[in-house]
Amino acid sequence: MAAQAVPTRRQTSRFSLIPAGKLERREALWFWFFISPWVIGFLVFTLGPIVASAYLSLTDYAPGKSPVFVGLNNYATLANDRIFWKSLQVTAYYSLLAVPLGIIFGLLLAVLLNQKVPFQGLFRTLYYLPSLVAGSVATALLFSWLLNPQFGILNYVIRLLVGPQGLIPLGIVGPRWLQDPNWVVPSYAMLSLWGFGASMLIYLSALQGVPTQLYEAATIDGAGRVQQFFRITIPMISPVILFTLITGMIGSFNVFTPAYVISTGVGAGAGTPGSPAYAAMFYVLYLFVNTFQRYRVGLGAAQAWILFLIILLLTLLMFWVSRKFVYYESDEEGFI
């Protein structure tokens, strides 16, 4: 195929979507056939609202009134808004904590449960259980109970085990978790870690796709388990690790439900959104506050587009860096 493709490629104009070579054209047409559902769905359901939100970001708009075009005013407002910068900082910190930890825990657990442990199926199911309820309103409420500094079970256990009069008297006092601005983001990261069952599931199915012959060959060559893990397992599932890294990053920048429920709800740091001291003012929470509580829809849309650009750049960066680290069974041109 490739031998035929080389001479014809020169005739293809840079911007044409259908190449000139016969085999290439056939393959490209099949490509468009396979992705046609997505293209149709995008044009019908997604494109309109996206364009609308891009336009709204350039306007002053409250529901019920008609939008007034204000140019880049919203973006300028945000640049001078200290809470906006704080929300960006909180979210970036959260992302840096939650995403790598989630990948490491999920991967370790998947490898662990891929060993021949007794009751393997039962273990897998039980580990997956928490992620079924993670991210829900109920879980957010549950964690704000667990992490309550005075009445929460976690600090109670810490006191029993390592507190001043505890089992092992180390004099450690549990932090004030969701009420201490320094501990707020780690507390949220803990909550998100609890849902690592989903990434475990993805890794487990990836591990099952690794050909067994590779391990057999490596064993014969005398490679130990640790070596096999880093030389076979990791490279073979690296496309899937890249997937969890990018989607995890996107998800962590979009975290909303727990932040909203905990900071405004019945739990520990109850109060205005983002309390205490804006330490829980996650990016999308602030976007929500501006859009639906202050009715500044245009400002919220501008926030969304700034977030979009940040995530897009980070995604491109990850794809670009991953070229050196990710192994694909089928090699292709382009860095995505």
Next chain:
Amino acid sequence: MATQTTSPRTTAAPVARRGALTSKKRQEQIVRVVATIAAVLGLLIVLFPLAWMFSTSLKTRIEVLKFPPTWIPVSAQWDNYRVALTVNPFGKYFLNSMYYACSVMIAELVSCSFIAYGFARLRAPGKNWLFLLVLATMMLPTWTTLIPQYIMFSKFGWLDSYKPLIVPHWFGSAYLIFMLRQFFRGLPKDYEEAAIIDGANYLGIWLRIILPLSLPALGAVAIMSFMFHYQDFGGPLIYINSQANYPVSLGLQQFNTPFGAHPSIY
């Protein structure tokens, strides 16, 4: 399932190697014991909040707030479950949730694996930029497109039905397309090349080679899709108005209003 299996050596192995083999076997056993212990310990930590949730579900309103907390409820309030299941038409909600989750699951399994195959294997100009566009649809916070999308679906006349929540999934979801694309790109290409030489077209390859080879991944997709939509709260909250159409997630939320927040019923 068994990636770590070493094929049993034949008895023809030289006697000199037998010592090495038994130590190998012992090493396997040690790994298995350590793995089991680690799995059990981890499970205790992971399931602790769930156990706490269950224990809370059996407490009275007053005991929930007690300190120091009680591990085992003084008298188990199984009645909480009766209340939770009977104050609302729970059976109806359950059927609604099942209908919603199953429809989306089927839609996503078909559409996402179809679209992902195109992106994973077939070459065409502009493919990578198009794929970036797929990913881009994940990057914009949903809150922003919410209002325009709501207006659009109301123009379609789709409000208070599951159509806005199901139909778009027949056109693929970026997250699952991306996931399956990564899986498909990890599959060996030899089978497909052989099939092409045998005169198969790409549709046949997708159906007869790619799908059977990626059953573990499709299983993961099915579980994640079902679970996500079974407990989806935001979507139904926006588009479902009449109580008869409520899914379980919205039904649960009602406990927060007429009773005041009552953590033991969650």
